[in-house]
Structure formats: C-alpha cells, structure tokens
Amino acid sequence: MLTSHEKEQSTKRTDVRLIDCDVHCYLHSLDELIPYSDEWLQKMMNFGKFNNDFLKNQTAGSFDFPKTRYHNPNHVLRLDATTPNGGVPGSSPSFVIEDLFERFQTTYGILNVGHGTMSSYHNADVTIAYSSACNDWLYDKWIGLDERFKMDMVVPTIDPQATVKEIERIGKKSGVVGINMQxxxxxxxxxxxxxxxxxxxxxxxxxxxxxxxxxSGEYAPSQFIGPASTYMEWHSSLSLVPQRQINSLLCEGVFERFPNLKFVFVEYGFSWMPHLMWRLDKNWKSLRDEIPWVKMLPSDYIRRNVRLATQPFEESFHPKDILTIIEMIKAEDMLVFSSDYPHWDGEYSTKIFAHFPEDLKKKVLYENALKTYRFSSGKED
Known part of the structure; x- marks a missing residue:
C-alpha cells in the first residue's frame, strides 16, 4: 500500500518517458466474457451463475481458475487499489489510468491478465476457447479505450498448434505487443x-x-526439490523458474535458431543472472561438443535474446550494488521497467533507480521495452 509521501513523490513528472511492462487487469466477473463466448464455453465455465466478485468465496460447483496452492496471508492485491465502486483492483480501465498512469505519467502500459491464463488447466478445449474469449474481451474493454494500453495476448500453451492459430487470428492487431505464454x-x-x-x-x-x-496443476513445473510449505517459501523460490527455462532455451539451440526472438521474464527479478551466465559460459567451454548448435558464448546469446523486468527489484544493503551487478554482466540493454500493479509487492515509485546514470535510466524505463515489444511502428512516436 502506498504511503501519502510515496503517492506525492510518484505524481512528480519524470524527465524520461516510461513503458510499464506489467500492468495487471482483472475480470470483475466471469460474465464479462459472455459476449465473446459460445454456449459451450459458457456452460463449461458456469457463466451466468457467478455474478459476484470472483475473489470472494465461490459456491459449490462454480468454475475456478487454476491457481497456485499458496496464498498471501494478507492479500495478493493492494486493497487501496479497489475501484471506486468497490470492484476488484485492476478491473476498471478508467481507474487504472487515474491510479497508475496519471501518477507515473506512463507512456504505455502493457497488460497481463491477472485472474488466470489457464495454461495449467486440464481441459485443452476449454483453455483454447477461453484464451480467444479473454483476448477479445481485453482488446475491446482496454485497448480500445486508451492508446496507452497495450496487451500481451494469452495463448493455450498446452497446445502449440492452437497457439499458432490464435496468434494468426489477432497477433497483427495494433495494440498487441507480446505473447503471454505461461x-x-x-x-x-x-x-x-x-x-x-x-x-x-x-x-x-x-x-x-x-x-x-x-x-500446482498437472501442467505446472515443480521447483525441482518439491513443493514449498508457505507462500513466503514459494514466492522466494520463483527465480528458479527463469534460470531453468533460459538454460533450456540456450542448450536446445532456440536462441541460435530464432536470433531475432526476444524472451521477456516478468516478475522474477534479475540479480540471479550473473550466476547463470557465468556457469553456462564455463560449462560451454568444456562441453560445447555436446551442443554444437550453440556457436557463441551463452552469455552473448542471453544478452541478445533475453529481457528481464525489474520487479521485484532486489534491494541490496548498499543501493549501488545493484548497479554493480548490471555493469558486471553488461545487462544495460536487458532490463525493462515493470510496476506489477496492483500487486502487493509492486514498484510504485521510480526512486529505486535514483543511483542509475541518466542514460541507463532512460534505457530501463523506456528505450529497452520500445525495442523489445512490437509497438505499431517499432519506432518512437
């Protein structure tokens, strides 16, 4: 929750433009998807029977989004971001504009659905139909309202052929800037x-x-050594996921085969990257005969193909230590800003970048994202 001082500080106009790569939007009710769904999906997801705030206790037999087995004992959302009419934080485009964009002077905010993407859902047909309905809802309700809203489309990750079809269907629409593939x-x-x-x-x-x-869920990866016991333990272990995935992408040759494709890891932090880069570089020098398609130093591929969102920003004992990490691995072009609005641990003040040189600050807050995501012209307006 923002203090009054933080709110006052965040209203001050920055001297650089800003692209926020992680703004969460929520359904207030599943019934919002009815105009975008056929009768079969409405029946499968119990539309029309679920008119209350979906964060409240649900009635027996109603649909529930797949979600982690862990929950924040306070709340995963900022309760001071509840909409003026009492709606779910992040469910009102106009309030997001007021509560986030106007205070940050946001140039663009990239939307990632917060209520669930269904990638771990056990029924592939429901996942496919829901992804299309969710994308159409997101485009109509949010993208059409304000040109500052951009979106990462959701896709049915468990079915790559269906994912390709969904990208073909809406992937060229103005305002669609990325693919949210859980x-x-x-x-x-x-x-x-x-x-x-x-x-x-x-x-x-x-x-x-x-x-x-x-x-959780049959399609979700474990964190290698078994399930955590608490939200604290689970949340603090999330950085294991990008380390494993980047390792896979590198060693399987994806970065070599798709040199112009960027992978953006959002909400995993970034201070773990030196270890991953250095370990991959060391092992590649001895084991590259096993993966001859990896022709460059792994760290060079990672700098070219991987982008890391800044939230959660790991605050060290000495603020300048984070800057040292960035310089050590030459990550100046890899970082993109994200607020994670309206989550409890979001970044709601750019003062965390106070020790950054101005040229680096401009890259992190605006330029890197502009070059990474597919904006209308790919160039600054």
Missing amino acids: NISIPLGKRFFWPVYEIAEAYGLPIVLHPDSEG
Missing part, C-alpha cells in the same frame, strides 16, 4: 514450442513468461 511442465527449449517461436519471430512479438500456477 509455464507448463515442458521446458521452453523443447521442439514442442518451435512452431510458436517461428510465428512469434515472424510477427515481431516477444514471448513473455510470467508466474501463474507454478507448483
């Missing part, structure tokens, strides 16, 4: 996903990875 139990480097990467690269759309249902 984690499932198949490592991202596997050839299972290559048809998706081929069309994503052709369309100029980055692949976005964001926490959703890790640790």
Whole structure:
C-alpha cells in the first residue's frame, strides 16, 4: 500500500518517458466474457451463475481458475487499489489510468491478465476457447479505450498448434505487443514450442513468461526439490523458474535458431543472472561438443535474446550494488521497467533507480521495452 509521501513523490513528472511492462487487469466477473463466448464455453465455465466478485468465496460447483496452492496471508492485491465502486483492483480501465498512469505519467502500459491464463488447466478445449474469449474481451474493454494500453495476448500453451492459430487470428492487431505464454511442465527449449517461436519471430512479438500456477496443476513445473510449505517459501523460490527455462532455451539451440526472438521474464527479478551466465559460459567451454548448435558464448546469446523486468527489484544493503551487478554482466540493454500493479509487492515509485546514470535510466524505463515489444511502428512516436 502506498504511503501519502510515496503517492506525492510518484505524481512528480519524470524527465524520461516510461513503458510499464506489467500492468495487471482483472475480470470483475466471469460474465464479462459472455459476449465473446459460445454456449459451450459458457456452460463449461458456469457463466451466468457467478455474478459476484470472483475473489470472494465461490459456491459449490462454480468454475475456478487454476491457481497456485499458496496464498498471501494478507492479500495478493493492494486493497487501496479497489475501484471506486468497490470492484476488484485492476478491473476498471478508467481507474487504472487515474491510479497508475496519471501518477507515473506512463507512456504505455502493457497488460497481463491477472485472474488466470489457464495454461495449467486440464481441459485443452476449454483453455483454447477461453484464451480467444479473454483476448477479445481485453482488446475491446482496454485497448480500445486508451492508446496507452497495450496487451500481451494469452495463448493455450498446452497446445502449440492452437497457439499458432490464435496468434494468426489477432497477433497483427495494433495494440498487441507480446505473447503471454505461461509455464507448463515442458521446458521452453523443447521442439514442442518451435512452431510458436517461428510465428512469434515472424510477427515481431516477444514471448513473455510470467508466474501463474507454478507448483500446482498437472501442467505446472515443480521447483525441482518439491513443493514449498508457505507462500513466503514459494514466492522466494520463483527465480528458479527463469534460470531453468533460459538454460533450456540456450542448450536446445532456440536462441541460435530464432536470433531475432526476444524472451521477456516478468516478475522474477534479475540479480540471479550473473550466476547463470557465468556457469553456462564455463560449462560451454568444456562441453560445447555436446551442443554444437550453440556457436557463441551463452552469455552473448542471453544478452541478445533475453529481457528481464525489474520487479521485484532486489534491494541490496548498499543501493549501488545493484548497479554493480548490471555493469558486471553488461545487462544495460536487458532490463525493462515493470510496476506489477496492483500487486502487493509492486514498484510504485521510480526512486529505486535514483543511483542509475541518466542514460541507463532512460534505457530501463523506456528505450529497452520500445525495442523489445512490437509497438505499431517499432519506432518512437
């Protein structure tokens, strides 16, 4: 929750433009999807029987989005971001504009659905139909309202052919700037996903990875050593996911095969990257005969193909230590700003970048995202 001082500070206009790569939008009710759904999907998801705030206790037999088995004992959303009419935080486009964009002077905010992407859902047909309905709802309700809203389309990750069809259906629409492809139990480097990467690269759309249902559901990856016992333990272990996925993408040759495709890891932090880069570089020098398709230093591929959102910003004992990490691995072009609005641990003040040189601040807050996501012209307006 923002203090009055933080709100006052955030209203001050920055001297650089800003692209927020992780703004969460929510359904207030499943019934919002009725205009975009056929009768079969409405029946499968119990539309019309679920008119209350979906965060409240649900009645027996009603549909529930797949979600992690862990919950924040306070709340995962900022309760001070509840809409003026008492709606779910992030469910009102006009209030997001007022509560976030106007205070940050946001140039563009990239929307990632917060209520669930269904990538770990057990019924592939429901996942496919829901993804299309959700994308149409998101485009009509949000993108059409204000040109500052952009969106990462959701896709049925468990079915790559259906994912390709959904990208073909809406991937060239103005305002669609990325593909939100959540984690499932198949490592991202596997050839299972290559048809998706081929069309994503052709369309100029980055692949976005964001926490959703890790640790639960039949399609969600475990965190290697078994389930956590608490939300604290689970939340603090999320950085294991991008380390494993980047390792897979690199070693399977995805970065070599799709040199222009960017992978954006959102809400995983970034201070773990030196270890991953250095370990991959060291092992490649001795084991590259095993993966001859990896022709450059792994760290060079990672700098070219991987982008990391800044939230959660790991605050060290000495603020300048984070800057040292960035300089050590030459990550100046890899970082993109994200607020994670309206989550409890979001970044609601750019003062965390106070120690950054101005040229680096401009890259992180605006320029890197402009070059990574597929904006209308690919150039600054």
